[in-house]
Amino acid sequence: MNVQVEPAKLKAKDFASDQEVRWCPGCGDYAILKAVQMSLANMGAQPDNTVFVSGIGCAARFPYYMETYGFHTIHGRAPAVASGVKIANPELDVWVVSGDGDALSIGGNHLLHLLRRNVDVQFLLFNNEIYGLTKGQYSPTSQAGQKSPSTPQGSVDAPIDACTFALGCNARFIARGIDIQAKQLGDIFTRAQEHKGASFVEIIQNCIVFNDDAFAHFTEKSVAKETQIHVKHGEKLIYGADGNKGIRIKPGAFELEAVTIGEDGVTEDDILVHDETNRVLANLLVAMKPPEMPIALGVIYCDPAPSYERAVQAQVEASMANGAGDMDKLLRSGNTWTVS
Amino acid sequence: MNVQVEPAKLKAKDFASDQEVRWCPGCGDYAILKAVQMSLANMGAQPDNTVFVSGIGCAARFPYYMETYGFHTIHGRAPAVASGVKIANPELDVWVVSGDGDALSIGGNHLLHLLRRNVDVQFLLFNNEIYGLTKGQYSPTSQAGQKSPSTPQGSVDAPIDACTFALGCNARFIARGIDIQAKQLGDIFTRAQEHKGASFVEIIQNCIVFNDDAFAHFTEKSVAKETQIHVKHGEKLIYGADGNKGIRIKPGAFELEAVTIGEDGVTEDDILVHDETNRVLANLLVAMKPPEMPIALGVIYCDPAPSYERAVQAQVEASMANGAGDMDKLLRSGNTWTVS
Amino acid sequence: MNLQTDPSQGESSDGAPLSEADSDSVVVRFAGDSGDGIQLLGGQFSQATALDNNSLATFPDFPAEIRAPTGTTYGVSAFQIKFGSRHIRTSGDAPDVLVALNPAALKVNYEQVLRGGLIILDTGSFGERNLKKAGFEVDPREDGTLKEYRTIEIDISALTLEATKPFDVTQKEALRAKNLWTLGLVDWMYGRSLDATETFITRKFGDSAISQANIAALKAGHAYGETAEVSGDIPQTRLGEVKFESGEYRLVSGAEALSWGLVAGCKLAGIDMTFCSYPITPSSPILHILSRLKNFGVTTFQAEDEIAAACSALGASYTGKMGITASSGPGIALKTEAIGLAISTELPLVIVDTQRAGQSTGLPTKTEQSDLFLTVWGRNADAPMPVLSARSPGDCFETAIEAVRLATKYMTPVFLLSDGYIANAAEPWLIPSMSDYEPFPVSHRTDPEGFQPFSRDDETLARPWVKPGTPGLMHRIGGIEKADGSGNISYDPDNHQLMTDLRFAKIDGIANDIPAQTVESGAEKGKLAVVGWGSTYGPINRAVTRMLAEGYDVSHIHIRHIWPLPANLIDLLHDFDEVLVAEMNKGQMLTFLRSQCGRPIEGHLKVNGQPLTIHEVQDAIRARLDK
Amino acid sequence: MNLQTDPSQGESSDGAPLSEADSDSVVVRFAGDSGDGIQLLGGQFSQATALDNNSLATFPDFPAEIRAPTGTTYGVSAFQIKFGSRHIRTSGDAPDVLVALNPAALKVNYEQVLRGGLIILDTGSFGERNLKKAGFEVDPREDGTLKEYRTIEIDISALTLEATKPFDVTQKEALRAKNLWTLGLVDWMYGRSLDATETFITRKFGDSAISQANIAALKAGHAYGETAEVSGDIPQTRLGEVKFESGEYRLVSGAEALSWGLVAGCKLAGIDMTFCSYPITPSSPILHILSRLKNFGVTTFQAEDEIAAACSALGASYTGKMGITASSGPGIALKTEAIGLAISTELPLVIVDTQRAGQSTGLPTKTEQSDLFLTVWGRNADAPMPVLSARSPGDCFETAIEAVRLATKYMTPVFLLSDGYIANAAEPWLIPSMSDYEPFPVSHRTDPEGFQPFSRDDETLARPWVKPGTPGLMHRIGGIEKADGSGNISYDPDNHQLMTDLRFAKIDGIANDIPAQTVESGAEKGKLAVVGWGSTYGPINRAVTRMLAEGYDVSHIHIRHIWPLPANLIDLLHDFDEVLVAEMNKGQMLTFLRSQCGRPIEGHLKVNGQPLTIHEVQDAIRARLDK
């Protein structure tokens, strides 16, 4: 364990490495980088004790730009490497950075197991609905019909929703943010870091080169208020420029609907209160898609359970309780005989 | 396309190959094999046009015992091979047989993509909550605390529920059955085969050697009626030896509860009617676990969408509509010049 | 730090490359920012050059970043072309001419230019900030850095803005036409017609303001040369036409030719293709090209990863289609297990490996020939399969057809090796006619009489290929060892020996069904054989030709069929006093040939992510023969 | 169909194996149904034999099915033991004695028994149904099938039931004691004490009825021999004690010794182990054993697949622990990409490959040595790493320690090869003392002064190993090519060449840090060197020893360090007129050595999933020297 006396509060720039940032000018990744650096500073993270692990993709270049420990691994395997890091040293604060292709195409299986095991890492999925680094092929989150170099007539695959998938994998912490919303991202990162277990964070990220404005229909300033809902545990699910839109349970159905307070007899009392421990609600919230419904942002689900690496460690410690094993004794355990 | 004039109705035994079945005596796989052969006969399947694809595991030996086309592939990859089969020849009736390790451990990613793409195959997952073929290690569906050769102190991983995972992957057809319930399995297989798209079927299967009685608490005859609910679209969710137990929405919550009709003022009207097109309900049903709740069996979810291989084929056909490509012309497309 | 410099390219004793005496060819390198449209510029100039009946070879050199910040050295994109009045087979060594559209492009490239060569600079981009970003402390135009070169400084930016003023385009749009202005100038230098490019622009942008502005810039560059505003400083060169074999020609890149070759192979086999792949540099273009050829009966599938790609391609082959998959480096590694299954089940499958530089992620946009070991030997247990390699963009077409032929005829997976260099490079190609090729139609078995899934063809030892859906031929296959004939699972020791031997015999037998190894140039026996494979064809061939002209006793042998080797290869090698393998790796063909033929072999090896140069091969030959 | 027969084992001209003159050793094979407890029987007999100071080697031969239907040939489980009054290094060729507990066991095994050998049958299992299931049309006891053998027919089933009658056990439980009855008989035949087995039973079943019944069966079998109910038919043999080196001994299997060696290596390195693996035959026992050694600072992780296992082990190494992963065949293939990353990032990692037979799924429970190519050459691009191979169960311990030493000292992944045969076989092992080993403590770098992640140790060329969590040493690593020293991403061609060269030099340098190649038996130069590696040690050594005794000029060289090879190996081989590689594959070491040393080499190759036999190696030697 490396407990350090921290000399002085660090600033965002203290988390920036000396490497030139090499994303395309205007890429959403820049804003996320800044937000991470800022919130690490705010949460008083120790660079020495922080590890960023990534796969391959534009997003996965992230660790190079962080003045922390960093491991840029191979495509799709960051969750597996990170699991090894965390099992081997539970004291480290481990962050995984991944793209929609990295995490959900080639890496889907490792993500599944990281989540179900509940390994205590923060998993940041930069979702630009495209393969950036390989120049623009469609990804598992691309909308059906996406034209791309590999789908000139449009893709025919039904996309996967990252958060829905994470819920299906038993994730205990699910949040969603947007690249350019630094403050909200900061709040999410802080919550994710505090959560002891796998924290899954989807970050909507604009790829200016290959999928520009894929999210404009809810990220554009002009529509943001009407198409985004920032959820907070214990608070009503209210949104809209005038704060008069809300989410309620469609009467008599297992369904949510967007309503306007004051219209059709809807009152504020009808509006659901966000309960981040409710898995069913989480499933409904993550599935909301503009324009019919606002997109849910913030900490959508958080229902902690013991983390994996601690349980693993506990078994090792329990085994050690009666003293560390003696190699010479081990070799002589069971039946032996002596020749003289 | 291979449309054949069928000479006479085939019997279950016509679907049995000449290979000796090599599972352990008493293994649940025998019953499933019989049920599949029987229901293929019942649904009038053509052996010539039927393909069984499997990965590796005890379950995956299945194709060898079927007098159909069969491909015993490699561990975890059956969904990928089957996708290739179906894309290349959409006319074939493709069945995938997999185990809990094969499908959910090494093969989780391929299963995810098979389901989200909605490739028209029947995916049968034989869930014995153990690795049979490799002699008894715990699997991703093993209950926490499972002692096994690789977890002598008990496993510390939270298990994944196969159907919950499938829902998270956007599966459009989800069913669950028990190895020994041949009739119910037959009904499920028939529905699965009719469903045009990926049909996910979890089959609870007893591994008599390495995980005997793992499911006894709900499969034993003495408790079956009280711990199983066989769901049917449009019918009330009623079960119990006396037919007086039911499932209702817990008042004021996004939750199901098991109730007894006639007790605490519960009437039959309170009991939910099964709606197999309701995803939220499906999520709740698959999560029910005995003893608190009965296990849900039957077709839990079915909400068809266009199948992948047809959409792929449609693009090829559309491209062909103006005539097949001319190779010599292709080579001469764009700028050319002539030297004489 | 000095990025992307390769001082091994024809270096003189004091560092700068020496001027070459190749008067019948010219090497031009365009370089600029990733956003400067260098690849388009290069492509258009290549096209115009080809239309003038010059022979040519190109070498696009992309940055690894999608779009690195402007002005940085790692954001420099380059395109090199060598063209001439004789047959050109390599994009050449040191450039005679460098066109650098910003300081970073200069920084990265000038040291490779021939001493005394020409450097054309866009002074409009030589501001303080750009100089700093490029890592120049002082302006290189002023501190003697370029003293060994002829430099021509033109404010291309300003002239482009000027030329496009009349049109309704933004300043940003106008500046984007810099590449066309430059193209116009270079077109003028080498007497190229602007017509093809004009047509191209009009096709692309229609009758828009952008279209007009681009054409105006192109013409302005051309006029700039013509009106000689630099008072004759800019040299004009005319190279004679090459006596090309008569016929219809086009420019073709390796990725195009390979994709088309695969389609052609399937046509000749009479079956449709199912192409399953996962994007990866530099393999992706094949997926992109094939996904536009659905009207050729091609189905493309972007799988979730390389394992799924290989498996689904194999699934397709199982149905009787031609299953093909393609990848590079790490992606090929991932396919290993599935390829083993293809070998075991004896199904056809073509795996295209467009090799890239470096282990692990390495240098994805750079070239190397370092997957020979992986493809020949990189599988668990004894698992033989054919490995072919293409030598040039055009040759990809032939080699791809051959891969499909062997896969279907012998019921086996086949590795088809290309590399990042030939995939992206372009060369003039005498377009073949499909009627020149002998079809090799596949016949799927339909006869139930005496059917055994693992019976064998007497001649090829191939097992029958049955389409599921065929009445009466139901059977099961899998990766467990199979009984000879019946294909049922068998744990019989003798059967395992027999089946292993049969699988080897089948692949070994292919040696008798492929062309004997020929000698590309030089005598059939003699002092020194330089052996190459794949994309080193150009530089080795040119080097040997030159050395032959100088009277050296040297021959060039280039291997297409790596496994099995042509039946006569070993004997052929024994007919030379010395054998030198020249390759872009740490000695893989070298080691492989040593293992196959009991004679000493030496190597000239390079692994810097750059193609071999003619000079270094010449030097390597001299080092052996001048002793 | 005749399963699992290996007629190549010491065959006479007319088919049956010839009787051997080895009076100082005996080979016994137990065979029965999977449910008959054959492995326990074999294990207990081995234990008793070892306690009698006989040397021994064992060969368990499992069926592929977990528990195939009783009575089938593919459900037969066997256990062979060779023991003797001289050092035994192989489980032997043809059995002198076969104990067959059912017709299927007889069917599968009798042809391998020495002509004139003894076959003991349980007649209680020779009913009509069992005969049919085994594929006997006629009772083999009656149609002359066994005429070349001595057979003893005992109704073991009935006698076991009889013996266990007094105890409160079910008939099923009683019948399960058949193996112990048999053990008692065989113990009597070879004068073994029943004590150890009795203790074992009591420990396992406590003071229960089952315990009592089992012990009664054991004693009854013994008494049956003693009272000679078969009137002296059953031969009794006493072999002298072997002059073992003095010390404490135990039986050890390869999987145990390997697991313990890994733990010992970590102790010597002073770091904890994180072992990440995915179950696969025959590799799984290592995971099982290590998961019980958590009190040795061992953390085990059953990953979701082999890729994750390799990646998480690498992640553990990244934190400064010893990351280890293990698998077989297809699982090793899947780890390829991750191993490339380990090479590129220069992190320690041990990858254990317990080889199994056949490409793809192949024959998982059978043995082969066919991953040499995969481990030495099976990676994308130029990616060198050490490869070691263990020769015997006990040797696994030493080789595992060496693997950890090289991995940590040189910051490199290391392949450690075992195979299905040594993993399951057991031999008496002189238990080493940990104090005999020189520790090789790892020192993780903590000093920020002048720290560069890719600086190098002058001697080893290893880069520093830094634990995340260390103040002031934050840095980034990854699979893209790294600049020498700083480790920053670099696309510089010269740097790629330099780093590639450095990675090779580092691994090549290990040749100077490993023991010189020795000659196991025979002279240091001469007519013929038989070269082996891995589990063929036993048969080759015995064969060469025999041939030396017969006066042949032959030597045995056994290679542990496959890559890099010991510095003197090539010279050593040149000192022999002929070199013969004997291995269980299609010629992988053969091809590899040919590629490394310019001299003719021949091969004796076998791929039937069975260990080499002494006889065939002798024959191969004779074929070379008798000409």
Ligand SMILES: Cc1ncc(C[n+]2csc(CCOP(=O)(O)OP(=O)(O)O)c2C)c(N)n1
């Ligand atoms: C094994 C392997 N397969 C494929 C690739 C090529 N590759 C690199 S990144 C990438 C996808 C990137 O997409 P995403 O994860 O969404 O990241 P983004 O670039 O959009 O941030 C692919 C296919 C690779 N590097 N390794």
Ligand SMILES: Cc1ncc(C[n+]2csc(CCOP(=O)(O)OP(=O)(O)O)c2C)c(N)n1
């Ligand atoms: C690549 C690879 N890894 C591991 C194995 C070993 N293996 C075979 S089956 C299996 C798990 C079987 O479990 P499951 O899928 O649940 O099937 P079951 O035997 O229980 O029916 C494993 C780990 C293998 N054959 N291939």
Ligand code: SF4
């Ligand atoms: S390609 Fe897209 S995701 Fe990648 S750096 Fe450029 S803008 Fe960002």
Ligand code: SF4
């Ligand atoms: S091990 Fe279990 S799952 Fe496998 S065949 Fe035996 S009983 Fe069935």
Ligand SMILES: [Mg+2]
């Ligand atoms: Mg992306």
Ligand SMILES: [Mg+2]
């Ligand atoms: Mg299972």
